[in-house]
Amino acid sequence: MARKSAADFPLRLDNQICFAVYSTAHAFNRVYKPLLDKLGLTYPQYLVMLVLWERDDVPVKEIGERLLLDSGTLTPLLKRLEAAELIKRTRSTEDERQVLIALTAKGEALREKARAVPQSILAASACSVGELVAMKNEIVALRNRLNAVLGE
Amino acid sequence: MARKSAADFPLRLDNQICFAVYSTAHAFNRVYKPLLDKLGLTYPQYLVMLVLWERDDVPVKEIGERLLLDSGTLTPLLKRLEAAELIKRTRSTEDERQVLIALTAKGEALREKARAVPQSILAASACSVGELVAMKNEIVALRNRLNAVLGE
DNA sequence: CACAATTAGATTGCGCGCAATATAAATTAT
DNA sequence: ATAATTTATATTGCGCGCAATCTAATTGTG
Known part of the structure; x- marks a missing residue:
């Protein structure tokens, strides 16, 4: 029997990507x-x-x-x-x-x-430009799929 | 000479991961x-x-x-x-x-x-649980690095 | 041309999100 | 034990974010 994964607890806060996004948006705001x-x-x-x-x-x-x-x-x-x-x-x-x-x-x-702002943010995020760009593209793709559902 | 990349236009809206996160949080809210x-x-x-x-x-x-x-x-x-x-x-x-x-x-x-909510969200995000979990973990890691900077 | 439908922006009201401040209870220091 | 400090919650004020509604301008239709 397989170990229970995140998908088995859909109502757990820590398993929700929406909370990850929500709390990261607040973290950015504070930075x-x-x-x-x-x-x-x-x-x-x-x-x-x-x-x-x-x-x-x-x-x-x-x-x-x-x-x-x-x-x-x-x-x-x-x-x-x-x-x-x-x-x-x-x-x-x-x-x-x-x-x-x-x-x-x-x-x-x-x-x-x-002009000084973006580099400060980059420093605070503590990862490479390449990683950030990749993550940004994934998140934008997710956002666009969500917005597409709304347009129906 | 290399083609100019996103990093060369740090003030462009579309290059900012923070806007990606911000607008995705709003998209989630609307869904x-x-x-x-x-x-x-x-x-x-x-x-x-x-x-x-x-x-x-x-x-x-x-x-x-x-x-x-x-x-x-x-x-x-x-x-x-x-x-x-x-x-x-x-x-x-x-x-x-x-x-x-x-x-x-x-x-x-x-x-x-x-209980019905998480599966509706999953459907709206139109990608697999595995992909979502991976993305969630990346985003949470980013959030934690941002919050770590704030704690200094 | 008149008249309905659409469009751009403004307004109102409500619920966050957070800084700043206040209050009261608990803890620590002296 | 008393005073100083810290801690948990409450309050006030401001700026979003958005639904609902309003006004005025433009476009579309017969």
């Missing part, structure tokens, strides 16, 4: 916190800035699509970034439903200070 | 939502119930250690579970600082309805 405090950003705000540093002057919708967030989350977050003078929010003239998000000079400048 | 709605639980509440279904009559502290959550999160959450009559909260007589959490009959009974 990021002191780094992002220096930039005056929260982690979700940092994600929005990453999107804008790649390409500027995008509608809220597009930011939401990249980060998988809706307007209920983004609208107040973007207002806070605007209050911090990192971005500008302007109604599109072509389509007045859209609000375009653009970086201010201050928002652009913050990019330089942010 | 869980309709399943847990039937049980009348949120995902964090479900995690607390998992802990209690393993072992009952534990102090808040122990739940916090297993889930990596503090009293600021747990106290109101536990009060809501108490309001739903799934648990009882009683001051320990041995150590009056502690509050012991015990399942009610209703809380015990909910375990049976919860």
Whole structure:
């Protein structure tokens, strides 16, 4: 008779990949916190800035699509970034439903200070870039399968 | 000259494992939502119930250690579970600082309805138990390295 | 053209997650 | 034994994350 494996205890906390993901997301948040405090950003705000540093002057919708967030989350977050003078929010003239998000000079400048962040995270994760990339690809593949189920 | 790899664009959103973990946690949440709605639980509440279904009559502290959550999160959450009559909260007589959490009959009974949840999640993740266990172990190892950095 | 349907974003409400602080009980030091 | 320290939980405040609802603009249809 085979030894009982994890699959035989599906309700055990330690056997649940979702808890592994959930608690790792919190761990990342805690590691990021002191780094992002220096930039005056929260982690979700940092994600929005990453999107804008790649390409500027995008509608809220597009930011939401990249980060998988809706307007209920983004609208107040973007207002806070605007209050911090990192971005500008302007109604599109072509389509007045859209609000375009653009970086201010201050928002652009913050990019330089942010360059130090990824290497600090890499150091904290204590493994090679290759391992991280491999793990990231697996996790993203899992996420995409989960999201595919939701779309049905 | 070698082709540029992910490591050469550390600020790109798609290269960040933290975003992979963050967005996968949200994806799990969305998949869980309709399943847990039937049980009348949120995902964090479900995690607390998992802990209690393993072992009952534990102090808040122990739940916090297993889930990596503090009293600021747990106290109101536990009060809501108490309001739903799934648990009882009683001051320990041995150590009056502690509050012991015990399942009610209703809380015990909910375990049976919860048995269907893990297999639904497994189906949604669309991969084998073996693959999931391997991925889970990698992610937990990463989480533990991140948390180790925080403890310094 | 009018009118229905869709789309982008804003608003409200609720439940985390966590920092900061408070309180009361237990432990340790003196 | 008294005082100082530590520990367990509670409270407050803020920023997400998301469901539900609302408004205004655009698109589609007869």
